[in-house]
Amino acid sequence: MDVEKWSILKESFYQRSDVEQIAKELLGKILVTNFDGRLTAGRITETEAYSGRNDKACHANNGRRTARTEVMYRSGGRAYIYLCYGIHHLFNVVTNQHDQADAVLIRALEPLVGIDSMMDRRGMTKMGYPLTAGPGSLSQALGLNYNMTGTSLLEDKTMWVAEDGFTIEKEEIIKTTRIGVGYAGADALLLRRYYLKNSPWISKK
DNA sequence: AATTAGATGTTCT
DNA sequence: GAACATCTAATTA
Numbered sequence: 135m136d137v138e139k140w141s142i143l144k145e146s147f148y149q150r151s152d153v154e155q156i157a158k159e160l161l162g163k164i165l166v167t168n169f170d171g172r173l174t175a176g177r178i179t180e181t182e183a184y185s186g187r188n189d190k191a192c193h194a195n196n197g198r199r200t201a202r203t204e205v206m207y208r209s210g211g212r213a214y215i216y217l218c219y220g221i222h223h224l225f226n227v228v229t230n231q232h233d234q235a236d237a238v239l240i241r242a243l244e245p246l247v248g249i250d251s252m253m254d255r256r257g258m259t260k261m262g263y264p265l266t267a268g269p270g271s272l273s274q275a276l277g278l279n280y281n282m283t284g285t286s287l288l289e290d291k292t293m294w295v296a297e298d299g300f301t302i303e304k305e306e307i308i309k310t311t312r313i314g315v316g317y318a319g320a321d322a323l324l325l326r327r328y329y330l331k332n333s334p335w336i337s338k339k
Numbered sequence: 340a341a342t343t344a345g346a347t348g349t350t351c352t
Numbered sequence: 353g354a355a356c357a358t359c360t361a362a363t364t365a
Contacts, residue, residue, distance in 0.1 A: 220347035
């Protein structure tokens with residue numbers, strides 16, 4: 135892995151208005167974190183798109199503003215990390231322009247760099263898919279915590295997304311329903327989850 | 340192999 | 353006080 139050759143994604147990537155397109159394009163990109171001297175990175179294999187408009191599954195649906203969702207209204211290129219079920223820290227990328235509350239949840243990735251650190255953080259002694267397959271798992275492996283919500287992804291300091299020229303064919307992308315959003319009624323049926331067909335590093339069985 | 344249940348704590352009603 | 357963008361271990365079959 136030649137970390138030096140990766141290039142960080144810029145504002146122009148995040149601040150577009152089509153969150154479904156961005157979620158799709160994030161597949162194959164690399165999520166990198168660097169906390170207290172431990173560099174960890176993984177290739178994104180599964181994402182979900184959440185839109186601030188007409189999507190009941192989104193925390194910021196139709197202008198819903200709370201202390202928690204405020205980050206989603208900021209301009210694209212920041213992290214939205216929140217605590218789920220009191221245990222898991224779920225990592226999202228905020229997209230779109232200021233006041234357009236869209237985000238992409240990163241659900242799974244294939245570990246590339248710092249696997250020993252990831253296993254250490256997860257308390258695992260044996261390598262296996264549970265390391266980073268699933269939104270709560272990958273956040274723990276990369277050391278992401280909900281108190282880091284709002285952090286900019288536009289500087290390569292603590293957390294960012296990079297690309298290395300790896301490409302994904304259209305046929306490799308499965309598009310289906312999102313996980314755990316039954317409370318959203320009809321919007322639970324929207325096809326806004328994307329994952330790589332041939333990757334074992336995905337959240338479902 | 341498949342399903343269930345417990346853990347855990349912030350957020351919002 | 354209920355709900356919650358989950359994970360794991362234990363239980364059932």
